[in-house]
Amino acid sequence: MILTLTANPSLDRTIELSGPVLHGQVQRAVWAGQQPGGKGVNVSRAVAAADRDTLAVLPGDLDDPVLTGLDAIGLAHRAVPTGTPLRSNITVTEPDGTTTKINEPGSPLSRQTQNALLDLVAEQAVGASWVVLAGSLPPGVDDDFYARVIKRIRQLDRPPLIAVDTSGAPLAAALMASPDLIKPNAEELAELLNAAGLLHAAGLRDDSRAHSDCGASDSRDAAELHRPAEPLDTAELHAIADRLESSPQLAARATSTLLNARGPRPRSILATLGAGGAVLAQPDTAWHAQHPPMEVVSTVGAGDSTLAGYLLGLTDGREPDAALARAVAYGAAAARLRGTGVPSSADARTDAVTVMPLETSAAPLTGSPTAHTDTHTDDTSHRHEGTAPEAEEAR
Structure with missing residues (x-):
């Protein structure tokens, strides 16, 4: 059984337009829909669509539209009452695949509600194979919430494996508890490496910028992820993310650098690279x-x-590389669906996915990052290579 915890669930509303967004003008939608969502809920929906056991744990009152939506689709779930409505997220999609998301922050969770969620997850995790901690944290919840959940689950007699899919400070804090798997996108991976002072070691910041880390980029380690770090400015973050998405080899080096840093660290990394596919990294292979x-x-x-x-x-029971092929097939299948759609096993064309081993050496890379072959065409089909990045992974 795969159990998911969504600390900040939402009612996901999607509006599909017939053309590009026209700022300041009135437009009519050609399609609209809504689904109960949040990252963990979406994982559970996809697992259930494959006829596998799953349980979604989340905060929310029984009459909240998110909870009644889960009832309507028959998804097994357990919730902790909050006394406040859950948030709504709005997605606007354009014909070329451009996605614009407007996410509400969510309602604050009291300390009592947080503790009740932690107790419920620990109770329901008994006998599970995986626990997925996913999504953003609502207001009032400390950044170390997922780390606290990990530590609590690890106290079980036979603890399940733990995957974390969030971003920013909650992700950095969760790494202090050494989850079994993290799933960052390219920007989130860059932020983690920056927080650890490992951008230069990963080949993502050249010598001219190394001095900005006070010459300590290679000496700091993942144990320092909990310490405040100067965030990357938007332009540099996007530039680094573009390099990672266009070069699987560079992404392999980046993930390997993080996995082999001293101190607490994840045991594996599934890095999604938007149209560049995904890289799966373990300490000595990728x-x-x-x-x-x-x-x-x-x-x-x-x-x-x-x-x-x-x-x-x-x-x-698949080997990691075969599981990676299934992952990318599922992501691609989801990108072909309207709204926050989840694919069935039949939708996921695993046989269409190419998997290649990568060199994970941390030795300096020579030359420029591998050039990305842009297969987007200018015709009306709006074809893209692989799965495009989400508008906001943590949600």
């Missing part, structure tokens, strides 16, 4: 998986389906 070009309808939830596909592969 693979890259890529899906052929396809038409993208909506990228929202594609990363959640990617994680679900990977865990389904592992729980079915």
